[in-house]
Amino acid sequence: AQSVTQLGSHVSVSEGALVLLRCNYSSSVPPYLFWYVQYPNQGLQLLLKYTTGATLVKGINGFEAEFKKSETSFHLTKPSAHMSDAAEYFCAVSDRNNDMRFGAGTRLTVKP
């Protein structure tokens, strides 16, 4: 089965700094990759997804991610962090069998 590894359970950045959240995946078939965000006491919301086509994917709130097959990675970035970006972020991979697997999550803290 496919799996996801998120490097770093906690990431702290200053407001205005670059955000980089790392995700590596394992899949026996071409993967479909997702980033979700969870704000406190809420369910998850989709930030962006990669299915096919362009490997650089832009999402909501200024986030983007690049699918790199050779590195089996799908890292999430944002050029300038905002206080409202503080949340937990989950990378997920899905195969053709309707089975979506999530990573353990990365909690992003944004310092003023």
Add this chain to the structure above:
Amino acid sequence: NAGVTQTPKFQVLKTGQSMTLQCAQDMNHEYMSWYRQDPGMGLRLIHYSVGAGITDQGEVPNGYNVSRSTTEDFPLRLLSAAPSQTSVYFCASSSRALHNEKLFFGSGTQLSVL
């Protein structure tokens, strides 16, 4: 515009008790699923359904049952609760084959088993 509705929001059970977590969606989604969220482990898939009358096991199905008698509802049953089932449970739905569509999540049920 309700989306995915989960009830209850909080529940405390004693070991051995049974209960059903309810999940309903009003978007006519074919795909529905249940996840549990535990610290440091992210979300783990319990069971999922690709349509009424069809269910399948996910990553951690033991101790849980599901059924899908209608498109709208996908209840999760704990037959004999155990402390290891203390977790936050999320229901999610999607309009078509999962790999090409985003999941819509409910707001979660926080379950404590004493």
